[in-house]
Amino acid sequence: MVKAKTEPPAGASTSARSYHHGNLRRALLEAALELAQRHGPERVSVREAARLVGVSPGAPFRHFPNRRALMTALAEEAGERLRIEVRKSIGRGRGSPLQRLRALGRGYLHWAMRHPSHFKIVSARDQIDLDGSMALRNSIGEVRELTEQTLAEAQRQGEVDAVHGVAALALLSRATVYGLARMQHDGHLGQWGVGAGEEAAAMTGTLDLLIALMRRAPVS
Amino acid sequence: MVKAKTEPPAGASTSARSYHHGNLRRALLEAALELAQRHGPERVSVREAARLVGVSPGAPFRHFPNRRALMTALAEEAGERLRIEVRKSIGRGRGSPLQRLRALGRGYLHWAMRHPSHFKIVSARDQIDLDGSMALRNSIGEVRELTEQTLAEAQRQGEVDAVHGVAALALLSRATVYGLARMQHDGHLGQWGVGAGEEAAAMTGTLDLLIALMRRAPVS
């Protein structure tokens, strides 16, 4: 059952392709990511990806029904990486639940800043088919679950008051972090008083501010 | 050779079009908006707009150097409307500064929901040239100023503690509201536990939550 190829399947080194490319699907995804990094996701073209891989313009359509499917597959990989990153980050938050939530948010923000192309792709609604991708929805879903679990724990420990529901607090957290990441990627931060070199600080600082507001004792 | 005269171009002050269209620039913008409402901003094509207006494919380029400039002009109009809407909304918030801030945020959110095409266009970074549009930056800038002024007033009246800077609080507010609007437009709300019919309630509710958190007395 194992597809043992006679050719080395992985590879930065382009092996001698006779007719069939060893793993065209993979190669196309990498080429598309490369193009996304060069010119932005909206200017990824199937033809150019094919050219980059050294294959005819029609070949990609054996693996993806259309351009959108290619971009969606790319987004699925990005979403998976984001999910893993968030999972890892939450482990770094030692101590209280709110500290873990902070770590989660920082992980999200840092990932979005360090991998702008990937972040652009996951959030490029008009380029991908979110509704048709269970994988992508699952990645988002897990981030949500982690957020809610952490907030529930914070409430249980009295770090956050229980006046407001977990779902509402989670939505607020997510909206803030998502909004920050998108503001950066949309170039809005400069208009909001954030200098060129201080974007990371501003973003994490804003996250910290939200968490500080959450931490306070309930109004009585 | 002579085109049909006296076509109804849906414009009141349009003179009889023989060769020169009365106000092609205006007409193109309206056609582009119409197309954006029909299929989304990313699928607006210059040619189709020209076709809709009844003009040759090259004509639009007399008024806009390229497609992006067309979309940017559209975004400038949308940004202006948003600016006006926010200005109006803030006047509706009677009472305390935080109530005015809430009104401001609600105005933003409602506008984004009621005019999804316009909102999509202002925030479609990859379709427009934000850096090259002073008008657009000014619209954003005014929203920011209103936000900061309101927050400063809230601090002066003791409604919000002065531990955190106005700029930080304003950025948090903006990130939250922008994040909410984008989540809705990107179809993420469903993944965050918001049912189909309750989007507006969830968005304004989240805004209210943020403001409730801000209102609390400072930690002492």
Place this chain on the structure above:
DNA sequence: AGTGGATGTGAACGCAGATTACATTTCGTG
């Protein structure tokens, strides 16, 4: 060995953005 399914080729088709040479109209200046 041979065959069928998977995979890649190459040539289309239609549409898009953009440019150019040319036609027509408008307008300012004498």
Place this chain on the structure above:
DNA sequence: CACGAAATGTAATCTGCGTTCACATCCACT
């Protein structure tokens, strides 16, 4: 008012794109 320059629209054309299709090639399996 005349008239030429500037503005504006046309038609043809270039390039590139997504997508399809008939055909070629190769791999796995009997």
